[in-house]
Amino acid sequence: MTLMPRQGDRHADRVLDVVRRGFHEEGDDLVTRSWSRCVNLYRLDPGRAREPVVIGSAALQARRDRHADVIECARYEMTTLYQQLADPESAVVLTDTDGVIVHMVSSPEFAADAEPMGLHAGGMWSEAEAGTNGMGTCLAAAHPISVRRDEHFFSQFTQLTCSAVPVFDPTGEIIAVLDVTSRSSLMQQHVLVLLGMTARMIENRLIDKRFSNAHPLHFHSRPEFVYTLHEGKLAVGDDGRILAANRSALFQLGLQSMDEIRTQRIEDLFQTSLEDILKRSLSSSFHPVVAYRAKAALRFFAVARRPASDAGTPARGRVAGMGVVALDETAGEGLRVPPRVPALRPPPIVRTFKDPRLVAHLDTARRVVARSTPVLLCGETGSGKEVFARAIHESSPHADGAFVAVNCASLPETLIESELFGYKAGAFTGAQRSGRRGKILQADGGTLFLDEIADMPLELQARLLRVLDERQVTPLGTEDTHPVDFQLVSASHQHLPTLVQDGRFREDLYYRLAGIELDLPPLRDRSDKRELIQSVLADEGGTGCRLSEEAERLLMAHPWPGNLRQLRHVLRSAAALADGKTIAKEHLPSLVARQAPSPNQAPVALPAATGATTADENTAPADAAPKARLNPIQANERQVLLQMLEQHRWNVSNVAKALDVSRNTLYRKLHKLHIEISPPD
Numbered sequence: 001m002t003l004m005p006r007q008g009d010r011h012a013d014r015v016l017d018v019v020r021r022g023f024h025e026e027g028d029d030l031v032t033r034s035w036s037r038c039v040n041l042y043r044l045d046p047g048r049a050r051e052p053v054v055i056g057s058a059a060l061q062a063r064r065d066r067h068a069d070v071i072e073c074a075r076y077e078m079t080t081l082y083q084q085l086a087d088p089e090s091a092v093v094l095t096d097t098d099g100v101i102v103h104m105v106s107s108p109e110f111a112a113d114a115e116p117m118g119l120h121a122g123g124m125w126s127e128a129e130a131g132t133n134g135m136g137t138c139l140a141a142a143h144p145i146s147v148r149r150d151e152h153f154f155s156q157f158t159q160l161t162c163s164a165v166p167v168f169d170p171t172g173e174i175i176a177v178l179d180v181t182s183r184s185s186l187m188q189q190h191v192l193v194l195l196g197m198t199a200r201m202i203e204n205r206l207i208d209k210r211f212s213n214a215h216p217l218h219f220h221s222r223p224e225f226v227y228t229l230h231e232g233k234l235a236v237g238d239d240g241r242i243l244a245a246n247r248s249a250l251f252q253l254g255l256q257s258m259d260e261i262r263t264q265r266i267e268d269l270f271q272t273s274l275e276d277i278l279k280r281s282l283s284s285s286f287h288p289v290v291a292y293r294a295k296a297a298l299r300f301f302a303v304a305r306r307p308a309s310d311a312g313t314p315a316r317g318r319v320a321g322m323g324v325v326a327l328d329e330t331a332g333e334g335l336r337v338p339p340r341v342p343a344l345r346p347p348p349i350v351r352t353f354k355d356p357r358l359v360a361h362l363d364t365a366r367r368v369v370a371r372s373t374p375v376l377l378c379g380e381t382g383s384g385k386e387v388f389a390r391a392i393h394e395s396s397p398h399a400d401g402a403f404v405a406v407n408c409a410s411l412p413e414t415l416i417e418s419e420l421f422g423y424k425a426g427a428f429t430g431a432q433r434s435g436r437r438g439k440i441l442q443a444d445g446g447t448l449f450l451d452e453i454a455d456m457p458l459e460l461q462a463r464l465l466r467v468l469d470e471r472q473v474t475p476l477g478t479e480d481t482h483p484v485d486f487q488l489v490s491a492s493h494q495h496l497p498t499l500v501q502d503g504r505f506r507e508d509l510y511y512r513l514a515g516i517e518l519d520l521p522p523l524r525d526r527s528d529k530r531e532l533i534q535s536v537l538a539d540e541g542g543t544g545c546r547l548s549e550e551a552e553r554l555l556m557a558h559p560w561p562g563n564l565r566q567l568r569h570v571l572r573s574a575a576a577l578a579d580g581k582t583i584a585k586e587h588l589p590s591l592v593a594r595q596a597p598s599p600n601q602a603p604v605a606l607p608a609a610t611g612a613t614t615a616d617e618n619t620a621p622a623d624a625a626p627k628a629r630l631n632p633i634q635a636n637e638r639q640v641l642l643q644m645l646e647q648h649r650w651n652v653s654n655v656a657k658a659l660d661v662s663r664n665t666l667y668r669k670l671h672k673l674h675i676e677i678s679p680p681d
């Protein structure tokens with residue numbers, strides 16, 4: 001690939017003409033304004049080739065040191081985004097607020113081609129230096145933007161398209177810009193949404209990192225969105241003052257700016273105090289509990305925790321890092337880097353396997369894994385295949401090793417390969433310096449659980465087969481082989497022999513996986529349903545949460561198309577509604593009010609357009625059941641659309657407008673991706 005300047009003069013004339021006239025027929029307004037800034041403010045000439053401006057290595061290191069925590073929070077997310085995009089002729093780039101590239105992920109080939117343009121660490125891409133471009137114009141406009149090909153100011157960049165979004169620090173200031181630069185100009189709306197999601201992940205990580213001595217409070221109007229990217233997140237001081245908030249928190253609370261929220265206490269936002277919500281979160285085993293919006297009838301589900309760093313240290317709101325305001329000037333401490341926040345681990349679940357078929361299956365599995373025979377678990381989605389696989393692991397000779405699960409349905413093809421096999425440092429530019437240890441190597445000495453194995457791409461099936469035959473693995477970008485020894489358990493809700501017949505699954509791999517094949521019964525057919533309801537209730541409701549007779553009757557009679565996952569979801573919402581006490585019929589509104597869907601059909605309901613949404617307990621969580629029937633690209637698309645619907649408060653017309661498609665096209669798409677929203681009459 002060569003990135004040569006072309007048709008420079010014609011491009012320059014067009015730019016100057018638009019600047020003179022002040023508007024651009026087909027163009028983006030942000031771009032027109034940027035061209036005008038370039039000519040009138042920065043005095044740039046589109047007709048003259050631009051020499052890349054690159055800062056020296058010492059200056060670059062100083063910037064990287066200043067931004068160390070942002071880069072640390074962004075590094076992993078950028079690699080994941082790069083792998084999701086699956087475009088070898090692209091780069092994911094992070095700049096500081098001067099437009100200097102401080103981290104970049106790309107293939108070595110693309111990096112080599114882009115280097116002469118200054119697209120590498122140290123390259124300066126502010127508008128003043130590089131004219132209109134994704135990074136610089138995003139910084140100047142403080143707004144997400146796509147700059148396609150000849151929207152660039154200088155003709156030497158017109159073979160590239162860049163999309164960029166701002167990344168905000170916990171005080172609401174722009175701290176960095178995240179950009180995707182690519183040879184392809186397609187799907188920029190999609191890229192922008194993925195960029196937006198990645199920026200939110202980085203921002204959430206930054207709050208954890210900088211406020212590890214504050215109480216984290218997670219909330220959303222739907223319980224299943226708590227602990228996800230969509231959640232509102234607050235950092236709360238010991239005295240109940242709000243020290244930081246993410247963008248979703250502001251949006252959900254109807255506030256405009258970080259300044260507005262930082263003058264508030266928890267009692268100003270919710271009808272509860274920090275002590276109360278901490279106590280209720282603890283007694284519900286950190287499952288979301290109900291918290292009403294102060295002075296409004298909006299219901300949220302929230303969880304609060306003690307500070308990650310040290311429960312005894314007062315959360316003063318003094319934080320470290322670039323551009324950060326010390327919120328509490330009286331704290332009197334020097335700046336310090338807070339320790340890393342440990343990942344939240346869900347509490348262990350109480351498992352029930354009293355159905356005689358499961359007892360027999362577990363016994364069979366125990367006997368065959370003693371000889372390392374691979375086990376294939378079949379069953380409807382949510383029927384407990386992973387939980388059963390863990391039980392097998394715990395009674396296998398590999399029980400002292402790790403249980404490593406990989407969901408083949410939720411990962412794009414490129415990601416499955418690197419997740420499974422790992423890669424060597426430098427396999428692509430910007431990859432983690434130490435490389436990544438693949439899941440197969442992580443499972444060495446333990447159990448590898450391959451969930452939704454039917455979704456494994458055919459090409460990878462061949463590689464997996466080789467690993468199983470040779471019992472050794474070769475990470476990407478290396479020729480080294482590592483011997484591995486693990487118990488293999490795989491699972492599918494699809495009928496693999498049918499896929500084999502259709503040529504969609506390798507027959508040899510099927511026989512290799514199905515040393516023994518076990519069918520797990522759906523919840524509606526399990527004879528231990530009553531005990532299961534009780535054990536899931538104990539997990540979700542904590543001690544003291546009971547079922548009224550009527551509620552139990554309803555739960556026993558329900559057909560449970562989403563199986564145990566749906567049951568858990570229903571009881572989680574019900575326990576929250578009942579405040580951890582006795583669950584009555586009115587705490588199970590959807591089981592009462594709605595016709596239960598037929599078995600094998602798990603619709604996804606989305607919230608209504610108001611902030612005060614009702615959790616729909618009759619459905620599997622928005623991300624659960626349908627995912628299994630979608631291929632990775634569709635799963636990704638689904639995630640993007642859910643995110644956009646959320647952003648537009650579930651207003652389909654606005655989402656259609658943002659995507660530049662008709663409403664009918666969007667409805668068809670939503671339907672195909674199992675996002676059920678009824679068109680208005």
Ligand SMILES: Nc1ncnc2c1ncn2[C@@H]1O[C@H](COP(=O)(O)OP(=O)(O)OP(=O)(O)O)[C@@H](O)[C@H]1O
Nearest residue numbers: 349350351352381382383384385386387564565568
């Ligand atoms: N025996 C059990 N006792 C209590 N809870 C269970 C049990 N089995 C499954 N669950 C709960 O049901 C939910 C779904 O379980 P799991 O992920 O194992 O299902 P799955 O069949 O692997 O789903 P999928 O087909 O979507 O991969 C989880 O929340 C899990 O905690």
